[in-house]
Amino acid sequence: MRTEVGKNPKSSWPKLVMKKWLNIKSGADEFHSDYTVKAMANQRERRKSCSDGDYCVIVPDQVSGWLMEGRNSFKRPRAQELQPAVTNESINLRMLVGTWNVGGKTPHEGLNLRDWFTTQAPADIYVLGFQEIVPLNAGNVLGAEDSGPSAKWLSLIRRALNLNRKESELPQYYEDATNPDKSRLSFSDLLSLEDELEREDSQTFLNQNPNSNSNGSPNGMPHRYCLAASKQMVGILLCVWVRADLQRHISNLRVSCVGRGIMGYLGNKGSISISMTLHQTTFCFVCTHLTSGEKQGDEVRRNSDVTEILRKTRFSPTCSCPGQPLPPDSILEHDKIIWLGDLNYRLASGCGDVYELLKRNNWQALLEKDQLKIEQRAGRVFKGWEEGRIYFAPTYKYLANSDHYVVHTSKSKEKRRTPAWCDRILWKGEGLKQMWYLRGESRFSDHRPVYSMFSVQVDVVKKSKPMRSCISKPTTVTCVAKVQAEELLLLPRAQSFRETSPGSELTALILSGKQPTNARITAQ
Secondary structure, X not given: OOOOOOOOOHHHHHHHHHHHHOOOOOOOOOOEOOOOOOOOOOOOOOOOOOOOOOOEEEOOHHHHOOEEOOOOOEEOOOOOEOOOOEEEEEEEEEEEEEEEEOOOOOOOOOOOOHHHHOOOOOOOEEEEEEEOOOOOOHHHHHOOOOOHHHHHHHHHHHHHHOOOOOHHHOOHHHOOOOOOOOOOOOHHHHHXXXXXXXXXXXOOOHHHOOOOOOOOOOOOOOOOEEEEEEEEEOOEEEEEEEEHHHHHHEEEEEEEEEEOOHHHOOOOOEEEEEEEEEOOEEEEEEEEEOOOOOOOOHHHHHHHHHHHHHHHOOOOOOOOOOOOOOOOOOHHHOOEEEEEEEOOOOEOOOOOOHHHHHHOOOHHHHHOOEHHHHHHHOOOOXXXXXXXXXXXXXXXXXXXXXXOEHHHOOOOOOOOOOOEOOEEEEEEXXXXXXXXXXXXXXXXXXXXXXXXXXXXXXXXXXXXXXXXXXXXXXXXXXXXXXXOHHHHHOOOOOOOOXXXXXXXXXXXXXXXXXXXXXXXXXXX
């Protein structure tokens, strides 16, 4: 769904403030995406001709081929097909998940994100979450949402993911989804897109083709990525990017936002969740910014945030295809769940030797005081969730444009903060295997980015090519059909007749191939 970019007029600011203070949701289920395609109808109504008149006959089903669904509505039935054989298989995809608190700073054009995305083999899915993309001041929290920074982040990400492709090679329908001036896709665009995706889909996935190189697809060309969905809530931004040939297998895209900031519901803290179905597997990605603070007892407030996010996150229902199960409406109902963000868990108080352990890079000793691990072991939060082993330094808090923690210098005007692993990635569900868990070294923010690569098992339903049958089994029920005069001429040896018992004169006449004497036979 495309939405307007930029702030609302100043005249609507009081109304926005009242909506936020009264917790009135407005457009909470809207999101940006490269695709706003609606399903096309399977059938078309037959156009009436000038000869539709009183030429009516009673004909059997196996002869007519045209069924009447009403006096003025006719539809041609599809050729009957045998049920295709269905087999359940699974494929393994690579998914990179990243989170970064950018400290309220707007990215500049020269910001290099390529190092964040450069891996030995490219991922098939990128799930990227940001916190504090705007300063968390009263104007941004209570007023109109500033979507300018989010548009810049999305543009930088798109450029970094598709850097190896020339801009001229990117088709029209992959342009920035946040641009409100772009028109919707035409039907001819959909047809060309369908042909292109069919060709790409016939290639074997990268991880299933041993002859593919590190550049991406088996033929040596890099993959193209498109935006499946993105959503902003004040300073939180979550976006999901997928290989272009996977997009057609994604369905049930939905979002849900939960505010946990001022008064317990404003959006300076809280979560954005994106739900989607890829082939037959349901995914939920939860990007959060939890309560800050390193005073004793603040971890309890963070635990409460997690509990409320799990309780309040609800995805709007969608129309399900016949025979398909309804998509999940809560986080824990999904097959695979990724929780990422600035969880703000700190080191427990009383860890007096923090500075000495930092100097020795003794991360494992420091992690014994990590609040998230303490609370998780006690069963008070994220029970049953998993997190990979941490082999990197604390990600918070750094001096601006520096590799030094704030605590390392007494001259800093910044608040003294004990270094901590605030930025985390957790997961829940079978078929998720973490391949690595690292942090980046960009000095853009007082946080360091954290990212992880997963191997994801996705269930796929394979159908064999259906075989067409010429005629269905005869039925004993005779239906009434209205046949056009032109169409009667196309029916060999059955131009106009009514069903009679075997041996009747009319039956013999039809079998002999002679013309009936009456130009019209009226239904009895």
